[in-house]
Amino acid sequence: xxxxxxxxxxxxxxxxxxxxxxxxxxxxxxxxxxxxxxxxxxxxxxxxxxxxxxxxxxxxxxxxxxxxxxxxxxxxxxxxxxxxxxxxxxxxxxxxxxxxxxxxxxxxxxxxxxxxxxxxxxxxxxxxxxxxxxxxxxxxxxxxxxxxxxxxxxxxxxxxxxxxxxxxxxxxxxxxxxxxxxxxxxxxxxxxxxxxxxxxxxxxxxxxxxxxxxxxxxxxxxxxxxxxxxxxxxxxxxxxxxxxxxxxxxxxxxxxxxxxxxx
Amino acid sequence: xxxxxxxxxxxxxxxxxxxxxxxxxxxxxxxxxxxxxxxxxxxxxxxxxxxxxxxxxxxxxxxxxxxxxxxxxxxxxxxxxxxxxxxxxxxxxxxxxxxxxxxxxxxxxxxxxxxxxxxxxxxxxxxxxxxxxxxxxxxxxxxxxxxxxxxxxxxxxxxxxxxxxxxxxxxxxxxxxxxxxxxxxxxxxxxxxxxxxxxxxxxxxxxxxxxxxxxxxxxxxxxxxxxxxxxxxxxxxxxxxxxxxxxxxxxxxxxxxxxxxxx
Numbered sequence: 001x002x003x004x005x006x007x008x009x010x011x012x013x014x015x016x017x018x019x020x021x022x023x024x025x026x027x028x029x030x031x032x033x034x035x036x037x038x039x040x041x042x043x044x045x046x047x048x049x050x051x052x053x054x055x056x057x058x059x060x061x062x063x064x065x066x067x068x069x070x071x072x073x074x075x076x077x078x079x080x081x082x083x084x085x086x087x088x089x090x091x092x093x094x095x096x097x098x099x100x101x102x103x104x105x106x107x108x109x110x111x112x113x114x115x116x117x118x119x120x121x122x123x124x125x126x127x128x129x130x131x132x133x134x135x136x137x138x139x140x141x142x143x144x145x146x147x148x149x150x151x152x153x154x155x156x157x158x159x160x161x162x163x164x165x166x167x168x169x170x171x172x173x174x175x176x177x178x179x180x181x182x183x184x185x186x187x188x189x190x191x192x193x194x195x196x197x198x199x200x201x202x203x204x205x206x207x208x209x210x211x212x213x214x215x216x217x218x219x220x221x222x223x224x225x226x227x228x229x230x231x232x233x234x235x236x237x238x239x240x241x242x243x244x245x246x247x248x249x250x251x252x253x254x255x256x257x258x259x260x261x262x263x
Numbered sequence: 264x265x266x267x268x269x270x271x272x273x274x275x276x277x278x279x280x281x282x283x284x285x286x287x288x289x290x291x292x293x294x295x296x297x298x299x300x301x302x303x304x305x306x307x308x309x310x311x312x313x314x315x316x317x318x319x320x321x322x323x324x325x326x327x328x329x330x331x332x333x334x335x336x337x338x339x340x341x342x343x344x345x346x347x348x349x350x351x352x353x354x355x356x357x358x359x360x361x362x363x364x365x366x367x368x369x370x371x372x373x374x375x376x377x378x379x380x381x382x383x384x385x386x387x388x389x390x391x392x393x394x395x396x397x398x399x400x401x402x403x404x405x406x407x408x409x410x411x412x413x414x415x416x417x418x419x420x421x422x423x424x425x426x427x428x429x430x431x432x433x434x435x436x437x438x439x440x441x442x443x444x445x446x447x448x449x450x451x452x453x454x455x456x457x458x459x460x461x462x463x464x465x466x467x468x469x470x471x472x473x474x475x476x477x478x479x480x481x482x483x484x485x486x487x488x489x490x491x492x493x494x495x496x497x498x499x500x501x502x503x504x505x506x507x508x509x510x511x512x513x514x515x516x517x518x519x520x521x522x523x524x525x526x
Contacts, residue, residue: 011315013276018319021338028345052274056281068342070373073380075284076339077396079331082291110333117336133340 020049021058021068029065070132076133085216086117088251089208089244093120093218096240102220102227104240105130105203107143109151109216112162114144117216124210128201128221139178140167142193142205143217149185150207150214156182170195186211190234195224202227204234206241208248218244279304283312284321284331292328318478321405339396348479349380351514352471352507356383356481359503365483365490367503368393368466370406372414372479375425377407380479391464391484402441403430405456405468406480411441412448413477419445432460453497458487465490467497469504473513481507 023030023038035050036043050066053059057071080086089106097104103121107114113135121128128137138144139159148156160175172178185191193203204227205219216243222234227233286293286301298313299306313329316322320334343349352369360367360383369381376398384391393399401407402422411419423438435441448454456466467490468482481504483496490496 011276011311013274014280014312014315014319017277017280018321025338025341035323048274049277052277056277058281068338069346070342070371070378072335073339073342073346074378074396074398075331076336077394078288079333079336079339081394081396082330083336108333115333115337119267131340131344133337133344180399 016045016049017053017058017095020046021051021072024059024066026066028060029067031064032066035066060211062206063086076190080117080132083117084251085208085244087242088248089216089218090118092240092243092247093118095243096218096220096236097121100233102222103128105143105205105219107141107147107219109138109144109147109155109218110135112138112159114138114141114147114217128198130221136197137165137167139164140193140197141219142170142191142196142203142221143219145172145181145185145193146191146205146217146219147214149182149191150209150211152212167197168195168199170199172196188231188234189238191217191219192232192234193219193228194229198223202229204229204237206234206238208241208245210245214250216244217241279308280316280321280446281307283316284335287322287329287331292325294327295329298329315521321467332406343380343395347408347511347514348379348471348507350441350481351510352481352503353381355506356381359481359483359499360384361484362499363496365485366391368406368468368482368484370404370410370480372401372407372410372418372480373398375401375422377401377404377410377480391461393484399460400428400430402427403434403460404482405454405459405466408435408444408448408456408480409454409468409470409482410477411482412445412454413472413474415475417490428458431462433462435459451494451497452501453494454480454482455492455497456482457492463487465492465493467500469497469501471504471507473508478511480504480508 011224019039023035032047036046039046042050050059054061057069059066060069093104093106097120105116106118107116115135116130116132119130119132136146148159164173166173172181189206191205195201201221202224203218203219203221207214208216208218218237282302287296291448295310299309302309313322317324322329323332354504356367356369366384368379370377370379379393379395380399382393382395401411427436429436435444451498452469454468458464463486465487466482466484468480470477471479481500483500
C-alpha cells in the first residue's frame, strides 16, 4: 500500500477525478481493470478514488462494474437548465415543433463539433443519431454549418485543420466546398443538410445571432423524402432563431450588473 | 499565500471539487466571494480549483461569475443515456405520449425524492415544475407514490422520518394518510395525484417492477379539468410500465456475464 500515503495538490486530485470520469465517455460500464488500463492510474489509488466517486454519486457501482452516476446527471441537467441560450430558445423550439411537426434541435459550437443542448421530438427523432449532450462534427450538420457561416474565419480554419471527416457520401469533404457552402448559407440566412450527417435525413438550420457574434443554431429534421429544402421551410426556422436571439439580447440587457460588483 | 503549498490526499481534492460544484446546485451564477462564503474554502485555494474546473469545462466563467459548464452537461447526459432503466423505458414513454397526448415522465427514487430521468412533452409540459434531472418530494407526486407503494417498508419509514413537506393543500400530510394511499395504489396498480404537487395539475403513475423490487415509475400529467383519474387512463400507463419492466428484465438476462470476469 505505498500509494496510501501519496500526497498531491488539490488540483492534481481534481485532474485524477476528471481523468477517471473521462474514461466513461463512450463505453458505458467499466471494471476496475479496464479503468486502470484506460487512465494509467495506479490500481489502489484508482480504486480509492472510484469508491469516493461512488459515495458522491458521481459514479455508481453495479456488481464489479462502475458507471456514470446520478449526481453527474443532476448537475449536468442543471448546467443546461441554467444555460441562458437554452432558456431563451426553449419556447421557440416548442413553437417550431408545433408548427412544423419536425424534430427540432438546439446546438452550440464546441471546438470543431456541435453539442446538442435540446431535442424536441416524437418517435422519428428516436432514430436520429443526435442526442441531448451528444456531439457531431460541425461541418456535417445543418446546425454546425449555420454556426460556421456566421463565425470568425479562425473558427472555420480550425475545422479545416482538424480534417473534414465525412459521415456520409454527401458530407462536405474539401475546403473549397465548405467555403462555397458557407457563402450560400450567408446569402439565404439558413443552412440545408441533405443526408450529410445521416443518409435519408434532411435538416434546415438558422443561426442564433449575427455575423461574427453567433451563439447557437436551431434546426428542423425529418425524412428526406418528406422535406422540401426551400425558403418556405427555412422561414419558420429563421423566425425561431431570431426570436431566441431577441430573447437572449433583451435578457442580457435586463440582467442587473449588481451581481458583478459583489466579489 | 499560505495555502499554495498545502498538500492533501487525492480524495480530499475530489471532495473539494464536489463541495465547489454543489455550491452551484440552485442559484446559477456565483462570484468567487459567494463561492467562498458557501463552501468555507480559503479564497486562494477556491480560486485555483475554480480556474482548473473552468479549464476542464466543468465550470465556465462569464465575466466575474462562474456557472456550471458544458463538460458536466455532456457527462450527465451520457449518464442518463447509458442508464438501463432509461434505455428500456424510452420507446414506451414515446408510445404513451403518442397515445394519450399527455406529458409523460420517467422517474426514479433517490432517498426521499423522485428524480426525473425523462420528460416527453409539448407546450403544456413547459409550465410544469418537473424538469429532467430535477427533484420533487416523493410523497407529493404520482411517480413517487407509485414507487413508495412497491418499496420495502424501510423506504416508506425514511420518507415519514424526513417529515411530510406539503407542496399544495392537497399533498399528503400524515402517516395514516400515506399508508392508506399506498394501500389503494397497490390495489389498483396505479397512483393518482389530484393537484398534490401543483394545483390544477393531475397525474397517473404506474411502477416499473414488482413488489419490493421496483426500479422506477412512469406517469402521464395534464390539466386537472381535462383528466378523469380512473382505470381507463391508468391502463395505458400500466401497459407502458409493464413494457419497460419486460424490456429491462430481458436485457438483464441477455447481458453477458463475461464482462464481470474481466477484473
